[in-house]
Amino acid sequence: RKTVWKLSTGSKELDNILDGGLESQSVTEFAGMFGSGKTQIMHQACVNLQCEDRIIADDSIKDEILEKPLKAVYIDTEGTFRPERIMQMAEALGIDGKDVLDNTFVARAYNSDMQMLFAEKIEDLIKEGHNIKLVVVDSLTSTFRNEYTGRGKLAERQQKLGRHMATLNKLADLYNCVVIVTNQVAARPDAFFGSSEQAIGGHIVGHAATFRIFLRKAKGDKRVAKLYDSPHLPDAEAMFRITEKGIHD
Ligand code: ATP
Numbered sequence: 001r002k003t004v005w006k007l008s009t010g011s012k013e014l015d016n017i018l019d020g021g022l023e024s025q026s027v028t029e030f031a032g033m034f035g036s037g038k039t040q041i042m043h044q045a046c047v048n049l050q051c052e053d054r055i056i057a058d059d060s061i062k063d064e065i066l067e068k069p070l071k072a073v074y075i076d077t078e079g080t081f082r083p084e085r086i087m088q089m090a091e092a093l094g095i096d097g098k099d100v101l102d103n104t105f106v107a108r109a110y111n112s113d114m115q116m117l118f119a120e121k122i123e124d125l126i127k128e129g130h131n132i133k134l135v136v137v138d139s140l141t142s143t144f145r146n147e148y149t150g151r152g153k154l155a156e157r158q159q160k161l162g163r164h165m166a167t168l169n170k171l172a173d174l175y176n177c178v179v180i181v182t183n184q185v186a187a188r189p190d191a192f193f194g195s196s197e198q199a200i201g202g203h204i205v206g207h208a209a210t211f212r213i214f215l216r217k218a219k220g221d222k223r224v225a226k227l228y229d230s231p232h233l234p235d236a237e238a239m240f241r242i243t244e245k246g247i248h249d
């Protein structure tokens with residue numbers, strides 16, 4: 001087993017409840033209602049990947065990771081990837097947004113088959129020599145939710161989603177990648193925590209994602225992130241902000 005490393009979210013508080021940041025060799029799920037900041041966190045992660053001081057790793061593994069330019073794959077199922085937002089976040093950190101965009105492969109998936117195929121193709125990119133260390137799926141669940149409606153399709157949906165999660169977990173494991181996914185929930189947080197079926201994917205995602213974070217809006221630009229059901233970290237909450245600069249404390 002390779003040594004895990006971590007990618008900062010941009011918020012110290014949020015990094016702290018994750019024991020340092022987004023962990024490699026794991027899938028981390030961000031769930032929350034519309035506007036809770038899931039897509040913003042995904043964008044910030046792509047920017048942070050190009051910031052050496054936002055990569056938290058032991059010296060030996062850091063050298064190995066940084067051997068070649070770091071690259072991300074962003075599977076966008078909702079058409080919400082915004083290059084301008086990447087530029088804005090990069091500028092706030094004093095790095096060149098063009099470098100971030102050059103090192104981020106954006107794949108627009110219009111349906112779940114495309115989404116699954118893109119995830120499966122990432123391994124080919126790595127074998128071609130691309131140093132892919134971050135994989136984003138935004139959103140993990142929307143295509144499945146749209147295509148497999150009704151009780152009769154539930155089993156098939158869960159089975160496909162399970163296969164997709166297995167692909168992502170394998171990538172994370174084999175290539176020491178950080179994998180982050182989003183999951184929109186319609187319900188209020190209390191309903192969400194009361195029933196695992198409230199979040200589409202239910203226990204399939206629950207068991208396949210190592211870290212699960214629920215985001216909710218607070219006052220103004222503030223957001224609350226709650227880590228829950230982690231195998232080795234305590235449930236905990238963090239407060240962060242979303243401003244023109246991006247994600248920060
Ligand atoms: P959905 O479930 O609809 O996809 P989401 O959780 O992905 O929602 P985001 O798109 O990440 O939500 O968050 C949108 C919010 O982020 C906006 O309402 C705004 O508060 C904030 N935001 C987005 N862009 C900026 C910006 N350039 N400057 C400041 N705040 C911004």
Ligand code: MG
Nearest residue numbers: 038039040080
């Ligand atoms: Mg979004």
